[in-house]
Amino acid sequence: MSRMRIDDSDITNAQIFEILLDNFPDIIHSVDDSGNIVFTNRKAESLLGYARDELLSMKVREIYSDEVLKKVDEGFSELKKKGDYAVESILKAKDGTCIPVEIRSFSIYDDYGNFLRTFSILRDIRPIKELQNSLVHAGRLAAIGEMASGVAHDINNPLTVILLANEMIGRKLQRSDSIELPALVAGVSQSSSEIQRASQSIQKLVQHLRNFSRGMAEKYEVLDLRNTISDSLFMTASKIIKYCIEVRNDISAGIHYTNGSPNQLEQVFVNLISNACDAMSDREERVLTIIAKECQREDKPFWQVDISDSGTGIKKELLDDIFRSFFTTKEKGKGTGLGLSISRGILRDHGGNISVSSEAGKGTTFSVYLPKHDCSTA
Numbered sequence: 289m290s291r292m293r294i295d296d297s298d299i300t301n302a303q304i305f306e307i308l309l310d311n312f313p314d315i316i317h318s319v320d321d322s323g324n325i326v327f328t329n330r331k332a333e334s335l336l337g338y339a340r341d342e343l344l345s346m347k348v349r350e351i352y353s354d355e356v357l358k359k360v361d362e363g364f365s366e367l368k369k370k371g372d373y374a375v376e377s378i379l380k381a382k383d384g385t386c387i388p389v390e391i392r393s394f395s396i397y398d399d400y401g402n403f404l405r406t407f408s409i410l411r412d413i414r415p416i417k418e419l420q421n422s423l424v425h426a427g428r429l430a431a432i433g434e435m436a437s438g439v440a441h442d443i444n445n446p447l448t449v450i451l452l453a454n455e456m457i458g459r460k461l462q463r464s465d466s467i468e469l470p471a472l473v474a475g476v477s478q479s480s481s482e483i484q485r486a487s488q489s490i491q492k493l494v495q496h497l498r499n500f501s502r503g504m505a506e507k508y509e510v511l512d513l514r515n516t517i518s519d520s521l522f523m524t525a526s527k528i529i530k531y532c533i534e535v536r537n538d539i540s541a542g543i544h545y546t547n548g549s550p551n552q553l554e555q556v557f558v559n560l561i562s563n564a565c566d567a568m569s570d571r572e573e574r575v576l577t578i579i580a581k582e583c584q585r586e587d588k589p590f591w592q593v594d595i596s597d598s599g600t601g602i603k604k605e606l607l608d609d610i611f612r613s614f615f616t617t618k619e620k621g622k623g624t625g626l627g628l629s630i631s632r633g634i635l636r637d638h639g640g641n642i643s644v645s646s647e648a649g650k651g652t653t654f655s656v657y658l659p660k661h662d663c664s665t666a
């Protein structure tokens with residue numbers, strides 16, 4: 289950067305502010321009633337790749353990524369009414385690069401309460417997002433580690449079926465001289481269908497594990513929460529069977545649609561189900577109940593999925609701590625304490641959230657909130 293030269297005796301407040309704003313590490317801009325950018329600083333030029341003159345001839349929505357434009361318009365109206373607003377969003381630089389930002393905005397009004405302008409500070413949060421993604425990935429790897437022993441067990445059963453059926457075929461073929469051809473064909477084809485079924489269940493399991501451990505770039509799609517829950521129960525089946533847990537899954541198919549990453553949401557439910565199983569492992573009554581209902585959050589329709597267990601419960605004073613990264617009450621090797629903090633991050637990224645209610649000694653309910661997808665606009 290070239291060195292600034294100013295005569296100290298002449299320095300005005302306006303110059304001081306200009307210097308401060310231009311050297312501020314975040315974008316600062318001001319927008320008028322019609323959405324025109326009327327002020328901006330140097331960081332906006334360097335981050336977005338536009339010259340200041342270009343920015344000052346643009347509407348603010350032009351610096352946002354297409355996928356967030358609807359929210360930008362809604363946010364701008366809310367900001368004008370409410371006076372302040374904080375949100376995460378995505379900017380689009382001149383070369384098309386998408387930049388996730390954290391935005392804090394406020395509005396100013398004249399003496400009669402008429403809206404004049406917004407002022408916003410936009411912070412580039414790419415480093416934070418990268419760290420969050422690594423954490424999500426680390427949490428997923430930890431979950432896979434835990435599932436690996438269960439999966440080995442689940443593969444063992446169909447594998448035994450395959451080996452036995454194969455042996456039966458071998459034996460029947462050896463005795464083919466003494467068996468009528470139709471009976472031989474029927475016996476061999478029965479064993480062959482058993483092999484086919486068992487191989488398919490192994491294939492499903494392996495495919496699932498591969499999808500689950502896939503990389504970090506997650507694509508959002510419209511999904512049926514019933515399928516996500518079924519897949520999560522499938523992935524935690526060995527724990528459910530091991531602890532003889534009764535599962536009451538009341539979610540019907542074809543109703544509970546949301547827009548999200550199937551993998552990430554499965555990661556959330558796998559952790560909640562797995563936590564519930566752990567909490568019930570030594571209990572007499574071991575019931576896992578899953579229900580879904582519609583609810584309103586800030587006047588918008590949401591799905592609320594409740595995962596309830598009849599486990600140990602959580603002490604009141606720990607209810608906040610459980611969402612902290614690395615908080616665990618499990619012995620070493622059994623839990624990293626990342627599950628809930630990652631789940632909360634994932635759900636917030638989906639525009640949702642998670643809450644908990646629990647009674648020590650009686651059980652716990654985790655409620656997952658996800659925006660309802662309106663199928664009529666699909």
Ligand SMILES: Nc1ncnc2c1ncn2[C@@H]1O[C@H](COP(=O)(O)OP(=O)(O)OP(=O)(O)O)[C@@H](O)[C@H]1O
Binds near residue numbers: 564615625627
């Ligand atoms: N259903 C539950 N019943 C009782 N305690 C729970 C329940 N769910 C979570 N907890 C408590 O919250 C803590 C944090 O849970 P979290 O899923 O974040 O981590 P973890 O299960 O210990 O480890 P990880 O999920 O990373 O393998 C748990 O160690 C446990 O003490």
Ligand SMILES: [Mg+2]
Binds near residue numbers: 628
């Ligand atoms: Mg957990």
